[in-house]
Amino acid sequence: MDISFAWWLFAVAVGTSALGGMLGMASGIFIVPVLTIFGHVEMHKAIGASIISVIACSCGGAAPFLNSRLTNVRLAIVLEVATTLGALTGVLLAGLIPIPYLFFLFAVILFLSAQQMLSKRGAVLSANTGADCCRWAGALKLHSTYPDLALARDVDYQVRRLPAGMGLMYGAGLISALLGIGSGVLKIPAMDTALRLPIKVSSATSNFMIGVTAAASAGAYFMRGSVITAIAGPVALGSVIGAVLGARILIRLSNEKLRLLFIVVLMILGLQMLLEAFGIHLMGRAA
Amino acid sequence: MTAASPLERSLARLLNYGTWLASAAIAAGLGLVAMHGSIGASHPENVSWMWLATAGIGLLILLPVMRVLLMLLFFLYRRDYRLALAAVLVLTIILTGVVLGLRTASGAAG
Numbered sequence: 001m002d003i004s005f006a007w008w009l010f011a012v013a014v015g016t017s018a019l020g021g022m023l024g025m026a027s028g029i030f031i032v033p034v035l036t037i038f039g040h041v042e043m044h045k046a047i048g049a050s051i052i053s054v055i056a057c058s059c060g061g062a063a064p065f066l067n068s069r070l071t072n073v074r075l076a077i078v079l080e081v082a083t084t085l086g087a088l089t090g091v092l093l094a095g096l097i098p099i100p101y102l103f104f105l106f107a108v109i110l111f112l113s114a115q116q117m118l119s120k121r122g123a124v125l126s127a128n129t130g131a132d133c134c135r136w137a138g139a140l141k142l143h144s145t146y147p148d149l150a151l152a153r154d155v156d157y158q159v160r161r162l163p164a165g166m167g168l169m170y171g172a173g174l175i176s177a178l179l180g181i182g183s184g185v186l187k188i189p190a191m192d193t194a195l196r197l198p199i200k201v202s203s204a205t206s207n208f209m210i211g212v213t214a215a216a217s218a219g220a221y222f223m224r225g226s227v228i229t230a231i232a233g234p235v236a237l238g239s240v241i242g243a244v245l246g247a248r249i250l251i252r253l254s255n256e257k258l259r260l261l262f263i264v265v266l267m268i269l270g271l272q273m274l275l276e277a278f279g280i281h282l283m284g285r286a287a
Numbered sequence: 288m289t290a291a292s293p294l295e296r297s298l299a300r301l302l303n304y305g306t307w308l309a310s311a312a313i314a315a316g317l318g319l320v321a322m323h324g325s326i327g328a329s330h331p332e333n334v335s336w337m338w339l340a341t342a343g344i345g346l347l348i349l350l351p352v353m354r355v356l357l358m359l360l361f362f363l364y365r366r367d368y369r370l371a372l373a374a375v376l377v378l379t380i381i382l383t384g385v386v387l388g389l390r391t392a393s394g395a396a397g
Contacts, residue, residue, distance in 0.1 A: 003321055052344055059306045059350045066299035067291050073298065077358055077373045084380040091387055140369055211351035212377060216384030218348045223385070233313045233340045236347060240310050 006234045013238025017057050018246040048226035051218045053239035058211030061243035070204035075142045075159055082166040083213045086173025104277035110270030114263045136162040146201050157198055165194040173213055199258055294361050301354055309346040316340025352381060
């Protein structure tokens with residue numbers, strides 16, 4: 001491995017992490033295919049580097065979100081109980097479920113999320129209905145406000161249907177552990193459709209949670225020796241810079257543009273996963 | 288518009304400085320190794336500086352765990368025991384995951 005390869009790894013990480021950061025998700029889902037196809041990096045080493053980049057994206061992009069109060073840290077720690085528990089279950093189940101089933105499951109979830117994000121919104125945010133919907137979230141004091149730069153004022157929001165949200169988060173953690181990727185792409189739709197959070201709050205809170213979910217598996221990979229410093233090092237550096245850039249763009253971007261971009265990415269990834277499920281390796285990914 | 292809370296500011300500082308410290312260690316380690324002309328671990332003279340980059344990666348992995356620990360301390364200080372319990376659960380689950388990962392790793396190696 002020479003210096004130019006290290007620079008290439010660095011550049012790939014900057015680009016994918018900036019895109020991921022804009023969507024409030026980590027770059028793992030992009031990094032693994034790019035490293036294996038174009039970089040000819042062995043699958044496990046690519047996953048080892050990718051999981052480090054997931055943490056780098058989460059930690060490097062967190063500060064602007066926290067300082068601008070987009071991250072709901074109280075909600076994050078409650079939901080992390082479900083995501084980490086799901087990830088733990090995923091670690092236990094890994095190897096028992098055939099890979100094509102996993103890809104198919106992933107594709108279905110991505111398409112469902114895209115479809116849900118495309119419809120069903122609109123009047124939902126302004127219509128704050130009775131106390132019955134938010135009993136759990138109220139007891140844990142999870143309701144909050146976020147600053148809307150376009151409106152130049154704080155906007156109140158409520159956290160709805162926490163048990164349903166926890167269930168979806170458990171599933172998101174489970175599937176992400178099974179597929180070995182960061183789970184922002186699953187967490188944001190879960191927060192969007194179950195908890196009914198504003199999209200920027202979902203994105204920022206998801207970014208915050210991704211690092212914790214990835215930490216357990218990353219620790220195991222690190223101890224096992226799957227994290228090769230010569231590969232993971234440049235990727236981590238690029239991810240930190242890309243995540244910071246992406247987070248800054250997210251704060252300026254309008255909610256509707258962000259939603260459209262997110263739907264497009266969900267559809268592309270869903271199609272890729274569906275092809276993988278039927279054994280068509282467009283992206284050259286080895287099972 | 289209201290400013291960020293003390294917890295939010297502390298978390299932002301921890302993750303920000305932690306990330307830059309880890310990145311600096313990785314950059315310095317890789318940079319020193321690159322000065323020898325290659326970053327392949329096969330060159331014995333390079334292994335001596337690779338540890339610095341590896342330590343940076345280790346620190347990066349520890350950052351999310353440290354921020355859950357910081358949240359735990361904050362919630363305990365505020366006597367917010369429900370959220371403190373959530374933080375304890377998250378830490379326990381992460382630790383269990385690492386132990387399980389180590390076990391499967393040693394199982395696969397053996």
